[in-house]
Amino acid sequence: MQKAWWKESVVYQVYPRSFMDSNGDGIGDLQGMISKLDYLKELGIDVIWLSPVYRSPNDDNGYDISDYQDIMDEFGTMKDWEQLLKEVHNRGMKLIMDLVVNHSSDEHKWFVEARSSKANKYRDYYIWRSGKDGKEPNNWGSNFGGSAWEYDEQTDDYFLHLFSKKQPDLNWENPVVRKEIYQMMTWWLEKGIDGFRMDVINFISKVEGLPDDEVKPGKKYASGSKYYRNGPKIHDYLQEMNKEVLSQYDIMTVGEMPGVTPELAKLYTDDDRHELNMIFQFEHMGLDNGANGKWDLKELHLKDLKANLSKWQTELEHSGWNSLYFNNHDQPRSVSRFGDDKQYHRESATMLATLLHMMKGTPYIYQGEEFGMTNVSFASIDDYRDIETLNFYAEAKEQGQSEEQIMASIYEKSRDNARTPVQWDDSDNAGFTSGEPWIQVNPNYKKVNAKQAMEDPGSIFHFYRKLIQLRKQYEVVVYGSYHLLLEDHPEVFAYKRTLGHQELYVICNFYGKPATIDLDKVSGGQLLISNYKETETKELRPYEARVYLVENQR
Known part of the structure; x- marks a missing residue:
């Protein structure tokens, strides 16, 4: 078992445009972020992942970079960024930056x-x-x-351009391009950052000849993804990047990799192969997609989620490392997606957190998740800002889908669900800005906000704090092996973690109705955390989560 600081850390993603605005222009910025560092420290965060703040025309909210070594005016200056890094380090936290090098902006x-x-x-x-x-x-x-x-x-x-037409793909076949990128990465690492989250990094190697792909019925274009996901030279490029840059520093690296399997993940993250520390995979994020992709709505089945998360836990048991997430800037809010954001808001949010944070891997919290921010349903498509959402709306209209059908998909799956401003308190604009926010605030901010959550000892926020503390307190949470329990139970996701003489039992009722299990078989020992006050009931209440620690005889 190789120990590492990034295995023991909890990461918090900041999407700066929506985090905190310091100057009233309606756009989150670096000084706003600095003003909330004590909040993140109180939560217990170890690492902050900062989404792109580089100079950009903002066609895709900063993921279209026109200068990799400068800061977007709306976010502040390089001096502000340097102050941010210093303040993060002063609080004993680390900072990782987004690396977007599959493509640049067309204005680069x-x-x-x-x-x-x-x-x-x-x-x-x-x-x-x-x-x-x-x-x-x-x-x-x-x-x-x-x-x-x-x-x-x-x-x-x-x-x-695999993304927007303002995001032309870089040619990684050109060694001069790779050298330029490695020099830029080194420049940031020399400034003191603690690692990189790498945007669609497994897209950088394309199959020679760029062949046509099969066009699915009803589609105008083919996916093409089998010719650029995990391409022929991807491991050569990442090993070269590791040799030239990453191996020179004690840092954390995570690669965003759509379409990756556990077998591939092991190649990307095995220590002996010298590529990356961990990856983001998307299989569990596609379990509620219909046959036609994310906008085609389908109910999530618990047995599919159990099978998928357990597969990744067991496959990466001895080689590689998992990243644990339900939320990020590209995903809808998990409490709305997999829980019940109305009747059982607190219970379902804390159950989902328990399920994820007690698994093996590095957990990621996305801004606002820690106090239960939810999806939003804007009245008009004119209120949406996300390029992917706007393109989907236009295409679906062209195909003759009804407004009601299109908006139902957008309410469930739009990336703007994650991008509404962080709800700090119940004042105007949720305390995010004194001006007009770049995207509307979710109207439920009067009830769902950080201030209220911090003042309530029984809130989602304080539950997250406790989960983070348990990870620091018990090594079994970080390094224990994983074993799925009650595999065929239709309502309960339960598993066991084992390290030495310690066993951790994690029991989660995934639904809003009571569930019956034989608790004697999966519990006993000390109750470490639960999202209900009275815990000695024989059945699990709606969205109930419990974690027990059993100390076996040595």
Whole structure:
């Protein structure tokens, strides 16, 4: 068992645009973030993951970077950022930055030069192809809808963009591009950051020739993802990155990797392979997707979630490491998605937290999750800001879907569910800004906010604090092995963690009705935490969660 600080840490993701505004312009900023560091320290956070704050035209909320070594004006200055890093470190916490290097902004100086002429030295920094019979070079679709190719009139060529057309893909085949990226990464690490979260990092290697893919019925474009997810040179690139940069520092690295399996995850995260510490996988996030993807709504079945999370727990038992999450800036709020944000708001939010935080891996908390922020249902599509959501709305309208049907999908799955401003208190705009917020505040801020949660000893916030303390107090929570219990129970997710003579029993009723189990078989010992006050009942109440510690004889 190799111990590491990042295995023992709890990470908190800050999406700066929606976190805290210090100057009244309606946009969260670095000084606003500094003002809330004591709050994060009180929660018990070890590591802050800061979503992109680099210079950007903001086509995809900062994930389209025009200068990797400068700060977006709306967020502040490099001096503000340096103050943030210092204040984070002063409180004994660490800071990791987002690394977005599958693509840049089309306003990055490299791309401005690249599109100026085919002979320009930056031309090969990006992926260019001539059209086929007056059409795109291949039939791939963008992850944000539409074609993955954009025609550039000036040079009569198309460039590849797996996301927005303002996010051209970088050409990792070019060693000069890789060298530029490694130099930039080193520059940030020398400034003192503690690691990177790497955006869609398993997309950087494309199959040679960029072949056509099969177009599914009813679709205009093919996915193409089998030709760029986990591509042929991905491990070469990551091992090179590790050798040139990552191995030189005591840092944490996590790669966002859609479409990855446990077998691949082991290759990416095995210590002996010298690539990354851990990855974000998305399998459990797709369990409530219908046949046509995320906007096609389907109910989550507990047996599927049990099978999936348990597979990842057991497959990465001896090799690699898991990241644990239900929420981030791209996912709807988990209490609305998997719980009950009305009748059993507190109970379901704390049950989901227990289920996740007691597993093996590094837990991630997304801003507002710790006091139960929920999905939002804006009255009009005009109130939404997310490019993926707006593209879906336009395409679904074109296909003849009803307004009611489209908005139902958006209310469930839009990324803007995660991006409404953090609800700090019950004052105007939830205490986020004194101005007009860049996106509307969720109207439930009067009831759901951090101030109220901090003042209530029985709140979701204080439950999260306790979960974080337990991880620091009991090594079995971090390093214990995992074993699924009650596999066929239709309502209960229960598992056991074992380390030495200690056994941890985690029992969660996943639904809003009582559940019956033989508690004698899965409990006994000391009750470490529960989300109900009276705990000696024989049946589990709606969304009840309990954790027992059993000390066996040595």
